[in-house]
Amino acid sequence: MSTEKKAVTAITDMDADFTQWYTDVCIKAELIDYTSVKGMFIYRPYGYAIWENIQAYLDKRFKETGHANVAMPMLIPESLLQKEKDHVEGFAPECAWVTHGGSEELEERLCVRPTSETVFCDHWSHIVHSWRDLPLLYNQWCSVLRWEKTSRPFLRHREFLWQEGHTLHATEEEAVTETEQMLNIYADLCETVLAMPVVKGLKTDKEKFAGAERTYTIECMMHDKKALQSGTSHFFGNGFAKAFGIAFSDKNNQLTAPFETSWGLSTRILGGIIMTHGDNRGLVLPPRIAPIQVVIVPVAQHKAGVLEACHQLAGQLKAAGLRVKLDDSDQSPGWKFAEYEMKGVPLRLELGPKDLEKNQCVLVRRDSGEKTFVSLEGIEKTAQSLLDDIHNALFAKAQKNLEDNIYTAESLEEAKAIQEQKGGFVKTLWCGELECELKMKEEAGMTSRCLPLEQPHILGVCPICGKPAHKTIYWGVAY
Amino acid sequence: MSTEKKAVTAITDMDADFTQWYTDVCIKAELIDYTSVKGMFIYRPYGYAIWENIQAYLDKRFKETGHANVAMPMLIPESLLQKEKDHVEGFAPECAWVTHGGSEELEERLCVRPTSETVFCDHWSHIVHSWRDLPLLYNQWCSVLRWEKTSRPFLRHREFLWQEGHTLHATEEEAVTETEQMLNIYADLCETVLAMPVVKGLKTDKEKFAGAERTYTIECMMHDKKALQSGTSHFFGNGFAKAFGIAFSDKNNQLTAPFETSWGLSTRILGGIIMTHGDNRGLVLPPRIAPIQVVIVPVAQHKAGVLEACHQLAGQLKAAGLRVKLDDSDQSPGWKFAEYEMKGVPLRLELGPKDLEKNQCVLVRRDSGEKTFVSLEGIEKTAQSLLDDIHNALFAKAQKNLEDNIYTAESLEEAKAIQEQKGGFVKTLWCGELECELKMKEEAGMTSRCLPLEQPHILGVCPICGKPAHKTIYWGVAY
Numbered sequence: 001m002s003t004e005k006k007a008v009t010a011i012t013d014m015d016a017d018f019t020q021w022y023t024d025v026c027i028k029a030e031l032i033d034y035t036s037v038k039g040m041f042i043y044r045p046y047g048y049a050i051w052e053n054i055q056a057y058l059d060k061r062f063k064e065t066g067h068a069n070v071a072m073p074m075l076i077p078e079s080l081l082q083k084e085k086d087h088v089e090g091f092a093p094e095c096a097w098v099t100h101g102g103s104e105e106l107e108e109r110l111c112v113r114p115t116s117e118t119v120f121c122d123h124w125s126h127i128v129h130s131w132r133d134l135p136l137l138y139n140q141w142c143s144v145l146r147w148e149k150t151s152r153p154f155l156r157h158r159e160f161l162w163q164e165g166h167t168l169h170a171t172e173e174e175a176v177t178e179t180e181q182m183l184n185i186y187a188d189l190c191e192t193v194l195a196m197p198v199v200k201g202l203k204t205d206k207e208k209f210a211g212a213e214r215t216y217t218i219e220c221m222m223h224d225k226k227a228l229q230s231g232t233s234h235f236f237g238n239g240f241a242k243a244f245g246i247a248f249s250d251k252n253n254q255l256t257a258p259f260e261t262s263w264g265l266s267t268r269i270l271g272g273i274i275m276t277h278g279d280n281r282g283l284v285l286p287p288r289i290a291p292i293q294v295v296i297v298p299v300a301q302h303k304a305g306v307l308e309a310c311h312q313l314a315g316q317l318k319a320a321g322l323r324v325k326l327d328d329s330d331q332s333p334g335w336k337f338a339e340y341e342m343k344g345v346p347l348r349l350e351l352g353p354k355d356l357e358k359n360q361c362v363l364v365r366r367d368s369g370e371k372t373f374v375s376l377e378g379i380e381k382t383a384q385s386l387l388d389d390i391h392n393a394l395f396a397k398a399q400k401n402l403e404d405n406i407y408t409a410e411s412l413e414e415a416k417a418i419q420e421q422k423g424g425f426v427k428t429l430w431c432g433e434l435e436c437e438l439k440m441k442e443e444a445g446m447t448s449r450c451l452p453l454e455q456p457h458i459l460g461v462c463p464i465c466g467k468p469a470h471k472t473i474y475w476g477v478a479y
Numbered sequence: 480m481s482t483e484k485k486a487v488t489a490i491t492d493m494d495a496d497f498t499q500w501y502t503d504v505c506i507k508a509e510l511i512d513y514t515s516v517k518g519m520f521i522y523r524p525y526g527y528a529i530w531e532n533i534q535a536y537l538d539k540r541f542k543e544t545g546h547a548n549v550a551m552p553m554l555i556p557e558s559l560l561q562k563e564k565d566h567v568e569g570f571a572p573e574c575a576w577v578t579h580g581g582s583e584e585l586e587e588r589l590c591v592r593p594t595s596e597t598v599f600c601d602h603w604s605h606i607v608h609s610w611r612d613l614p615l616l617y618n619q620w621c622s623v624l625r626w627e628k629t630s631r632p633f634l635r636h637r638e639f640l641w642q643e644g645h646t647l648h649a650t651e652e653e654a655v656t657e658t659e660q661m662l663n664i665y666a667d668l669c670e671t672v673l674a675m676p677v678v679k680g681l682k683t684d685k686e687k688f689a690g691a692e693r694t695y696t697i698e699c700m701m702h703d704k705k706a707l708q709s710g711t712s713h714f715f716g717n718g719f720a721k722a723f724g725i726a727f728s729d730k731n732n733q734l735t736a737p738f739e740t741s742w743g744l745s746t747r748i749l750g751g752i753i754m755t756h757g758d759n760r761g762l763v764l765p766p767r768i769a770p771i772q773v774v775i776v777p778v779a780q781h782k783a784g785v786l787e788a789c790h791q792l793a794g795q796l797k798a799a800g801l802r803v804k805l806d807d808s809d810q811s812p813g814w815k816f817a818e819y820e821m822k823g824v825p826l827r828l829e830l831g832p833k834d835l836e837k838n839q840c841v842l843v844r845r846d847s848g849e850k851t852f853v854s855l856e857g858i859e860k861t862a863q864s865l866l867d868d869i870h871n872a873l874f875a876k877a878q879k880n881l882e883d884n885i886y887t888a889e890s891l892e893e894a895k896a897i898q899e900q901k902g903g904f905v906k907t908l909w910c911g912e913l914e915c916e917l918k919m920k921e922e923a924g925m926t927s928r929c930l931p932l933e934q935p936h937i938l939g940v941c942p943i944c945g946k947p948a949h950k951t952i953y954w955g956v957a958y
Contacts, residue, residue: 033602035552036559037589042602045547045617052548068524069531073514073638074553074591074622075575080515096554097579098591101626101637102572110516112553112577112591123512123521132808138524143553143621147580158580159552329611 011342014280018224025274026153029283029343039151039158043267046343049291051161051267055141057193057289058163058265061185067137067165072119074142075110080118084243087117090210094146096158112145117211117236117262120166121244128168130249134258135178136168154271155228155479162266168258170250172237175259179235182263183216186231194269195286195394196220196276197402198230199425199474201450206437209262213237219449219474221402222275225423227449227476230272233263271479276398277367283344284366286394287387294383295340296326299333299352309356313349313379320380322387341366346390347383367393406474411463415475416444425449425476429469431462439464446475490821493759497703504753505632508762508822518630518637522746525822528770530640530746534620536672536768537642537744540664546616546644551598553621554589559597563722566596569689573625575637591624596690596715596741599645600723609728610649613737614657618644633750634707634958641745647737649729651716654738658714661742662695665710673748674765674873675699675755676881677709678904678953680929685916688741692716698928698953700881701754704902706928706955709751712742750958755877756846762823763845765873766866773862774819775805778812778831788835792828792858799859801866820845825869826862846872885953890942894954895923904928904955908948910941918943925954 011024026032031047043051059069075098082088095111113119124136141163148156165182169175183200190196198218208215212234220228238257241247247255277284287293294317298310307328314326325345327336333350340348350362355373363383364371367390374382405424409415415426426446430436437448451473462469490503505511510526522530538548554577561567574590592598603615620642627635644661648654662679669675677697687694691713699707717736720726726734756763766772773796777789786807793805804824806815812829819827829841840858843850846869853861884903888894894905905925909915916927930952941948 033605035598036556036601037552037554040552040554042552042598043550045549048549049547051550068528070524070527071522071530071622071640073516073519073521074624075516075519075638077515093581095581096577096589098575099578100576100588102574109579110575119514119521122515126512143550145553159554161550 025283032153053289062139067139070138070140072116074113077108084211087211096145096147114146121240125244125246128248134170139165160266162264165263167261172259175261179233179261183233187218193288195391197399201452204448209234217450220272225405227478228272231265236260277394282342285344287346287390290346292325292345293323294347295345296349297333297336303353419444425474428463429460430471430473431467431469436464449474449476504762511632532768541618546618549617551595553592556587563690566690575624575626593625600719604723604725607727613649615647639745641743644742646740651738654740658712658740662712666697672767674870676878680931683927688713696929699751704884706957707751710744715739756873761821764823766825766869769825771804771824772802773826774824775828776815782832898923904953907942908939909950909952910946910948915943928953928955
């Protein structure tokens, strides 16, 4: 029938072509759509709902730690962007520029924000006077533009959604503590909500944020063993404050430049979820951010009592705080099974006339496919406990993938061989020189991922230049 | 002391200079700040928190009525904007244009969205095929740009925050029902949450949204008797669908153009809150969206037991679901009283050593200044009930202001005299001709506000041209 909603069709095999598999999942799970502007995407309801659940978690954590949301202008005058030298060098090449307002050419062109350090600092230079005004703990949820040449759904957009936190502190110590606290909140999100284990570390000078003194990162490993930088937190020292003329009278009446941080996590994390947990039947969503945690599929729904029982069950599960969808459309159960598998719904509940007689239903796990008959008695607890099991199983599987694919190398050749034959993260010592970092990229195709916060403190030599080295570093191919 | 946080200073008298009073409140209550780009503002934490409470209410109502959030690109190709003739004529003159990405000039310039009908329609033209795909009930929270010549905090920004709902329906009837449903949700927000009575009506053809067949509006009356258009809901017919080639196979396999609606409410409503409820001591916030509903001010806080009791009270009130701030800073109680009056906090709770002895505290209403001694026993219920009283009192006062300032006129001269001497809304009959609408503007300085949904169905003559008329219309001077 031509008016039938199109059935979910097969997707590319992930082991045959991971890139195409990824795109297929993004499109067929209805997460995203392309637009007529290259590199700009539409976040469709199902994709956006995942982001909303991530937002809800982070926003709560941000507020519990004293942060307030604000909204800054999306346009930044070119002169403002230029106030901090390293920052403008990093971002100007990928700015989109507004040059006309209505029919008039602007006197100064305005950049659509690629990030908002400059506008926060400009504002703070007006409102900060005394130690009583500090700390300022701000966050904003918005989209930013970066005019990149290539694009991929979630991973690289010209416009993407994110949150950017910006804070200002009286002391360096307090600012560093803040930077680390926010990294830990990102790590908590990944591990306890998204079932994605992380490596916490520091970026090298080459890889740190433009204008930052220090960039903290969490790095995740995808199913194909490539790295995804999933969230970053920056300590700026007081360089921006000085560039923007922000100063406060301290308790001794001394005019002092405060210390700044910023930290951001974007919708690229959705790409991470897909590439960490997905399989050949489509998306697999971690239960704690799944827009639908349990889908109820009636079997032989025209039979007496089936739909009524399904509606009652849906109400019961919702009342217990679960996100539930009852699909009572006239599509076949088989169509529905495939549809919600593609969409990665963690649990499917099937209920037909025979189940009803036995006061039971069928629960099917999306991750393992495991099917169990369970009593309708206490179904809320059974479902909740299975959702927790699924979270734990997804985390354990991803953790194993991470641990199994961190290799130690003692020479550049060895690092190169690991990268070519196995992929994953390669752990080495490093002398700290940019030259060696560039050589690793050139010879082995890997960038530095991070200097892990947990340093084993080994003394040895840099496998690239042979000079004494004591820093442990992770290398990898990254998205 | 130069390091002391600056005390709240007096604001302009609202009866002497309402415009300056308004700006003073926006700045001194720390709702907003100016930026280096004309017409673009910073929503500061306190102002943004009010918006977040409005968002929470609306988002819940939108979801309860089946809507899902999405995110569309902020940039619209010029060719896409031009697809619907009336729409582009209305918006092109105030678009901001991106012409360069990085160092390259774009092949086609991109407009920063002034509104998103065109991108929603473009997307829908790809995904809509069958009646099974309808209705589509979408909303997005975002900011939009309109390059206007003049600007005022909240009321007229070049960039403002809003939500824009966009829906697509199989039938005209369903789309009209949706348009009216969303107007009613806006009216509920105003009346039951913001304590702002509304007049619901239809815009004239001259005043309707560019490209719409019909625009519904809610109009509020400010303290100075001017009108504020506070939310609008548009029925588009199937004109956009045809312009964008959106069609679906209906149940009879006929290819059909669906019907569209859109509806929006913006941060200009914050300007409405200020101008409806504010007074000469500053902002007065309706309790249901106040970021702080109860501020606790300790008196003689160095005395034994005072701060402990205040902390306990704060915990108790928070546990009861109230938004509470305990200000235990070292500012004087007098400083704090003025600060939270300026910020419009509905209830102040004072507690000192003597109160503690008597197991009581002092509650002071921001709206009336009324001060009562109440027992600490059951303080949650006392506070909640007072907050409800404040809501009702604010609504009743605003309702009286509205009702007292709607005047009936039977001639253009009479309308003009009312506008000059009294202000408010002038109610007349109207023949429906644009010419008369323009004449009212020219002669009496009033625009049409709306044709109220509740029409008294009087037959008479148009006071402007003298021809037969049966439509009742409201005129006014609007923000």
